[in-house]
Amino acid sequence: MEKQRLHYYEQLAELYPTIGKASTEIINLQSILYLPKGTEHFLSDIHGEFKAFSHVLRNGSGAVRKKIDDVFGHTLSTADKMSLATLIYYPQKKIELVRQTEDDIENWYKITLYRLIEVCKTVSSKYTRSKVRKALPEDYAYVIEELITEKQEVLNKEAYYEAIINTILELGQADNFIVALAELVQRLVIDHLHILGDVYDRGPSPDRIMDQLEQYHSFDIQWGNHDMVWMGAAAGQLACIASVIRTSIRYGNLDLIEDGYGINMVPLATFAMDAYRDDPCRQFVLKDSTDEERSKKETLMNRKMHKAIAIIKFKLEGQLIHKWPEYGMENRCLLHRINYENKTVEIDGKTYDMLDTSFPTIDPEHPYDLTPEEQEVMNRLRTSFIHCEKLQRHVRLLLKRGSMYKVYNGNLLYHGCVPLNPDGTFKKVNVYGREYSGKALYDVLESYVRKAFFSLDEKEREKGRDIMWYIWTAPDSPLYGRSKMATFERYFLADKSMHHESKNAYYHLFDKEETADNILKEFGLTGDFVHIINGHVPVERIAGENPVKCNGKLILIDGGFSKTYRRKTGIAGYTLTYNSYGLTLSAHEPFDWSNEAVRDELDIVSHQEAVEYRDKRILVGDTDVGKRMMIRIEELKKLIQAYQDGEIAERDASSAYKW
Known part of the structure; x- marks a missing residue:
């Protein structure tokens, strides 16, 4: 040897x-x-919608209900199945309601425990006893294992189970035991979770989503551009910090920064109220907000903070673009193109009237320089972001479980796009002086993201910090893939044609099977039963768009978890499951509050369809x-x-x- x-x-x-x-x-x-292979669960573009996320996690996008159907078939009514499903999703809330309405609670306990035990037997059957044992709650592990393990030596199984259940009832442990069994079903029905980007922004509670993921048994994340800008902010990149604050104010989610992450916004508020004290900031209303819910003073302060951080953001972005000309984004430096006397701006060779030219903090001779007061605000915010323990913990989780893309069981997972030329070839993108395309582009960008946090070379760390802003917003970023982020135009130009953001050629070519084949091959996937699973692009089902493209080889699963997108999509999100029988796509109805779901025994899976069904069951x-x-x-x-x-x-x- x-x-x-x-x-x-x-x-x-x-x-x-x-x-x-x-x-x-x-x-x-x-x-x-x-x-049989375990069930994989795919979610995308959650955008801070914690309640919907939590419910979809609990119901496994219909996987729990399917297991109930498999176990009981026609022996239970549809109403009884829905009641049992609701109990599994929200055991504690359901028990509270039942105790208020059930006359014979002991009989309900017995029936419910028997039914839960049968479901547990089924969901545990595809795992080894060792793996099931590790998933069992510590306090009830022995008893649950006894109940869900078939014992050939027991002649009177009914009496055996009844004796155990009666003991549970006598000890007053029925509630706790039901909760333990329900949570075990949730745990075993999904073997692995994939999140295809954009946990952050728009919705109010991405921090709660990250808290829940910290406790989840098995998952990975493909970073989205909204996750990336938060990662950049956590690394102390000033343009990223300004971007996440602006977005949080814009969507009325400043509580996330102040309460969720404990970052003090008083310095920004104080500065904004002083610098823009005579400015009504009419162009800086909050999106989808009702100002009448706020006091006049609060509304005005929000608008002033909104404008203050937006102007700071435009300055910081201009500094980055000048610092790294290889980013190729000079056309997004617009502050020096403003004619302050004529109240116009020149963009791409054309002149446009501006809706607002009140810029007390901009020096026309040096428009991208922060004022001393702006610099002080940003220094204090940077310190707060860097030293926020909770945010740093969440970003460490994104780094540990996350990546730019993932190849897993024949599927290529990514958030945005693979930048393409109009002829379908892979577009070459300059990253710090060298050109990359396809898989190599993804790989080099990920390496720089990790350098931002781990490199011992300060210059490389700086490049990594700055590239996160690029990944968030650049036209050639795989996680963005649009001609521009038209933030400036939306604030200041009445011409709505200038608000349009043209998409990369990828989005015009991803209906062609040849496109999918080329991308799959680039990432090492060939043959039958290989797919691209893609987030980032809301599927406009209301307009008849099909999320399954390229003869089933590309599947879009962003159906609009975010309330902002529901007017376009007509639903509240797509999710995907991949079990031993194949791929199933689920469309979801809007979901707002679990109390309503428990009381009315609602679910939010409105429609399921098989994307790909295997004749032969898929094994581990x-x-x-x-x-x-x-x-x-x-x-x-x-x-x-x-x-x-x-x-x-x-x-x-x-x-x-x-x-």
Whole structure:
């Protein structure tokens, strides 16, 4: 045996020190390979809508209801199935309501426990007992395992189960036990969660979404451009900080920054009220807001803060564009193109009248310089963002579980687009002096994002911080992919044609199967049953748009979780599930409050359709995890051969070397 290979098997022997240990692991892995693959759950563009996110997570986009149908078929009425589903989604709230209305609560407990046990048996059947055991709640692990494990030696199973359930009732543990079983169903019905970007912005509670993800058992995130700008802000990039504050004010979500993340907005408010004290800031109303809900004073302060941070943002962005000419965004530097006397601005060679030219903080000779007061505000905000423990924790999670794209079980997952030329070829993009396209573009941008947080070279960290702003807003960014972010035009120009943001050629070509094939091949995916799963672009179902494109090879799953988009989409989000039978797309109705869902036993999955159905059930052995297991099986067989050939000596497991 080669020395290097011998060294590897000696290391492997630390984990499997005997032939018996290695053989047992082979048998365990072989058995897992023949289990059905776990269900994957895909969500995209949640945009801070915590209530809808939490509900979709609880119901598994219809996966829980499907399991109930599988278990009970026609033996339960539709009403009973809905009641049981609601109990699984919101066990504590449902129990509270039942206790107020049920005459024979003990009988309800018994029936409910039996039904939950049957559902638990079904959802746990595709996992090994070891994996199920790890998912069990610590306090009730032994009892639940007894109830969901078939025991051939028990002759009178009905009496056996009844004895356990009666004991649960006598001890007054029925409520806690029902909650534990319901949460176990939620945990086992979804094996892995994929989020295709944009947890942040627009909605009020992305921090609560991140808190919930911290507790979730298995997930990954493909960064969206709205996530990226928050990551940049957490790294202390000033243009990113100004952008997230402007967006939060614009959508009436300043509470997220002040209460959610504990960042003090008083310095900005004080500055804005002084600098714009005589300015009504009429162009800076809050989006989708009703000013009558606020006092006149609060409304005016919000508008002044909104304008103050917007002007700071335009200055900081101009500084970045001049600092990095390779970004190719000179046409987005507009402050020096304003004619302050004529109240016009020149954009792309044409002159436009401006709706507002009250700019007390802009020096026409040096329009991109912050005033000392603006610089002080931004310095204080930067310190707050960098030292916000909760935000830093959330961004560490994005870095740990996140990436620009992911290839997983034959699917390519990303948030935005793969920049293309009009002829369908991959567009070359300049990143700090070198050109990249396709997969290489994604890879280099991700490397710079990670450098922003981990590089020991301060120059590389600086490039990483600045590239996050680029990824957020640049035309050639894979996570944005539009000609411009027309923020300036929307504030200051009446000509609505200038508000238009042209999309990259990708969005005009992604109906063609050839486009999908080229992109899949670029990322190493070929053959049957491979797909692109794409977020970022709201599917306008109300206008008849189909989210499944390229003969099923590309699936768009942004259906408008954000309330802002619902007028365009007609729904409240698409989600996707991928189980051992294939891919299923779900469309969701708007969802606002769980109390209503519990009381009326509502759900928000309005429509499900199979995107791809397999004739042969997909097993763990067909997945990426299964392929890694097969490699480990072959390695263990060779380890056993090394033991048998006397090249490596078996050892006592208790004496194995420990670091």
